[in-house]
Amino acid sequence: EVALAFFKPMLTTDAEGHLTFTFTVPNANTTWGFKELAYTDSLMSTTFSADVIANKPVMVQPNLPRFVRAGDRVAVLASVMNGSDSEQDVETRVELFSAADGKTIAEYTQNNLIAAGSSAVVEMMINVPTDSPFIGYRIKSSTGRFADGEQTLIPVSYTHLRAHETR
Numbered sequence: 001e002v003a004l005a006f007f008k009p010m011l012t013t014d015a016e017g018h019l020t021f022t023f024t025v026p027n028a029n030t031t032w033g034f035k036e037l038a039y040t041d042s043l044m045s046t047t048f049s050a051d052v053i054a055n056k057p058v059m060v061q062p063n064l065p066r067f068v069r070a071g072d073r074v075a076v077l078a079s080v081m082n083g084s085d086s087e088q089d090v091e092t093r094v095e096l097f098s099a100a101d102g103k104t105i106a107e108y109t110q111n112n113l114i115a116a117g118s119s120a121v122v123e124m125m126i127n128v129p130t131d132s133p134f135i136g137y138r139i140k141s142s143t144g145r146f147a148d149g150e151q152t153l154i155p156v157s158y159t160h161l162r163a164h165e166t167r
Helices: 159-165
Strands: 010-013 019-022 030-039 045-054 058-063 073-082 088-098 104-114 119-127 134-142 147-157
Touching (some): 058 088, 058 134, 058 147, 073 088, 073 104, 073 134, 088 119, 104 119
Antiparallel strands (some): 030 045, 073 119, 088 104, 088 134, 134 147
């Protein structure tokens, strides 16, 4: 799949005619191919191309399973990336929560000193509950200045419990 961003930036000119603009790129750490075409009322035109790197100084990306089985114990991993140009002390907090009422079931905190442009892996062992069709997963990585996080629900399968119950 090729990601494409099409936008109308906010253009500003100063007294000398220098143009500046701002825009928001899609939420992705990647290199974007930037291409522009400009023209005047009299159809004078110019083009410009450049690569633009979009990244967050700190980014967390969990590697979540599509589902977990009730009663199992699973390791859930996440990558914590330092996109800055200096070493960062990153604290990552992982929480499991009840999908029904939002209450925290378990939590884990890990600190990593991550070199510039590098990453670390955070692992949390999950004891999957047997009384809920979903388990909530929340992760946040932060430094003193930057943070990133995600939250999702992971489906819980009861198939193997039913098979054991019928034996």
